[in-house]
Structures are given as C-alpha cells and as structure tokens.
Amino acid sequence: MSSQGSMSMQYVARLANRSLLRLSGKDVKSFLQNLVTNDLSRQQEGDVVYAALLTPQGKFLHDFLIIDRGDHVLLDTHAERAADLARRLTMYKLRSDVILEDANTDFCVFALFGDAVGASAVPAEAVLQYQDPRLATLGLRVLAPASLTEDAFTGVHPASQQDYDAHRLSLGVPEGGSDIQPEKNFLLEANFEELQGVSFSKGCYVGQELTARTKHRAKIRKRFLAFHLDGEIEPGDPITANGKEIAVVQGFSRPYGIALTRLKEWHAACRDDIPLSPEGLVISKPEYVVLPDDLDSEEA
Secondary structure, eight states, rough: OOGGGGOOOOEEEOOTEEEEEEEEEHHHHHHHHTTTTOOOTOOOOOEEEEEEETTTSSSOOOOOOOOOOEEEEEEEEEEGGGGHHHHHHHHHHTTTTTTEEOOTEEEEEEEEEEEEEEEGGGGGOOOOEEEOOGGGGOOOEEEEEEEEEGGGGSSOEEOOOOHHHHHHHTOOOOOOOTBTTTTTTTTGGGGHHHTOOOOOOOOOOOTHHHHHHHHHHTOOEEEEEEEHHHOOOOOTOOOEETTEEEEEEEEEETTTEEEEEHHHHHHHHTTTOOEESSSTEEOOOOTTTOOSSSSTTOOO
C-alpha cells in the first residue's frame, strides 16, 4: 500500500498500539462526565464518543474513544499510556462506585479503511462496529474478540499498523501517545474541536476553564497541520523557513506527517513562496481544520 491518495481498495489492520480499559459500576457515567472534555449526557448504548483527560491547567494528558456498552464503558486508548490513564482515573474516583479493569484479554480493535469502506466486510464474531467519531474518512473501527485475525474479514486486504498510521497522518489527524505530547500541548492546538472531541456547553470538567478561555479569546497561535516529505525526518525535528523554525515534527510515517505549526509564520512562508527545510517538505492544512481569516494581522 503506497499512499492514501492512491488507495482503491479496502484494508483492515489490527491496531496493536491500542489498549482497552473497562469501567463498570453505578457511578461510571457521572464519574466520566465530570472529568472528560466531551459531553456524555446523551450517549446511549453502542454510541462512541471521542474525548480527552486534561491537567487542571488545561494541558493534554490522554485521549480515548469512549464506547458505551450499556452496563459498562470501554476506553480505547494508546497502549503505552494506558497504565498512566488507569492510575489517574483511580486517583480521581475516590469513593465513587467505579471499577477499572484491563479488557485486552477479551477484546481487540481493528480499523477498516480505504475507498468505499463497508460494514459487509466485518465478520459475524465482531462485538461492535462503528464509524470513527473523529473523522468519517478515517474509516470504521471494529471491536472484536481478542482471538480474531485480519483473515476473518471479507473482501479486504490485510494491512499493518504502519499502513493505518500513514492513512491517519495523510488526513492530518493526531493521536495522543504518538503525536500529542502529554503535559505540553493544549487541546485546541491538536484540532480537538474539529475532531468532535470537546464540548463547550457541557459545564465543568478538569481543565475546562483554560480550554474555554482559549476558545473564546481565539488566541490559538499554533496548530497541528499535515505535511508531506519523501525523505526521512523524526519527531522533534524542526521545520524551518529562511532558517527560522516554523514547526516541529510530532509524528511521521513516510511520506505523511504531522507538525505543530506556528500559523502566522507558516502562512507568511506560503504567501511569499518561501521553500521549507528539509528540502521538499510541504505543510498543508488538513481539509477538516478551520483556521482564522486574519493570519496576516499583527495580532494573529
């Protein structure tokens, strides 16, 4: 599979970098509602919501998909950060009737992506299939028994985790644990509003005050934007224009990447046709991202 732009088939990949936490108990819904960035008050069984947990200062800690299973909730999160997420949730639950368990022995997560992705490919053994709530073009997610393999899917081509990451990065969608940096990045820098990951009407949650203030003051000077490079680059590497840093690489799966970009400086480089370094690298706004109209102003 060479690139998202040339895909004409459907692919399935087991997302080995995802981990599942099960939360049960009578206080689960209210517990999560008071902590996470999105509004769960209307979530029904089978619904999937994208959300994050922040520091009290409004900086990113974890993102996850919240899967309502009726008598319990599953959190689909980055595997390398799952233990820290469980620890922080345990710290917050105090006397709440909430039980946290590892659900990876029961379930795993697959992604169906490519052109004309359809539910007909999903095997009968699957527990749940759902459109990725962040962006329709990411494809379908499938929750399945842990014993299931890609061969159980009908009429689709097996793909790797790296293939899926390249697809996701080609769309400019960042993920916590790989692209969004814990305790460094702010929620709206990481495009959470456009990715349906934050509610501005639900009321209080941890880190809500700074997130709301940033939104209403419209002072977001950096954003996660997509880039393309037919070469090598690493997370943390700078991207420059005329020798000045305008972005920092956050994730890369050749040839697609995502960079935390200074909007005004990037806009000026585009306007003045200044080439970026490394040579051949091009930063672009993902289709789903909405940027302000006043990037040329002194206050931008």
